[in-house]
Amino acid sequence: MTPLSEAEIRKVFINCSQGEAKRLRIPSGLADTAWDSLDFLGWRDPGSPAAAYVVTEWRGALTGLVLRLGTDRRATGRQNMCALCGTVHSTTDVALMVAPRPGASGRNGNTVGTYLCTDLACSLYARRLKRPARVQPVETLSTEQRVARLQTNLDTFVRRVVGAVEPT
Numbered sequence: 771m772t773p774l775s776e777a778e779i780r781k782v783f784i785n786c787s788q789g790e791a792k793r794l795r796i797p798s799g800l801a802d803t804a805w806d807s808l809d810f811l812g813w814r815d816p817g818s819p820a821a822a823y824v825v826t827e828w829r830g831a832l833t834g835l836v837l838r839l840g841t842d843r844r845a846t847g848r849q850n851m852c853a854l855c856g857t858v859h860s861t862t863d864v865a866l867m868v869a870p871r872p873g874a875s876g877r878n879g880n881t882v883g884t885y886l887c888t889d890l891a892c893s894l895y896a897r898r899l900k901r902p903a904r905v906q907p908v909e910t911l912s913t914e915q916r917v918a919r920l921q922t923n924l925d926t927f928v929r930r931v932v933g934a935v936e937p938t
């Protein structure tokens with residue numbers, strides 16, 4: 771990713787109010803972030819454990835998503851694989867995260883959910899820059915292939931949230 775400033779990040783959220791985008795907690799240490807190793811900037815808010823944020827470049831435009839961690843595990847089953855990077859975790863390190871759809875649809879309660887690494891470090895897992903706690907299933911993909919898979923899955927997730935129609 772291209773390095774971003776706090777002001778830039780606040781401008782790109784597509785599924786929350788401008789007020790929320792102004793108030794949400796931006797991670798400290800942006801200047802020290804290894805942007806080259808990120809397909810998206812993802813972070814949690816320690817003061818608001820249910821909140822998660824993802825900023826990525828989607829189809830040429832910076833796009834930020836506000837997510838909420840789901841709480842009802844009974845209804846959703848027990849997934850332990852991240853849908854973006856494919857890392858297998860213990861169930862406490864994967865969570866159902868739900869993004870409101872942009873605009874009126876989201877305000878009416880329409881959301882898109884997916885299972886993600888709770889630390890949102892998918893980019894680092896895909897590059898083997900961060901090791902998950904659990905031993906991973908044997909996989910023959912190269913780093914480039916894992917990164918490409920993450921990018922494809924991320925593109926699909928953002929598209930589902932945005933509700934974009936694929937060109938035919």
Ligand SMILES: [Zn+2]
Pocket residue numbers: 852853854855856857886887891892895
């Ligand atoms: Zn992940």
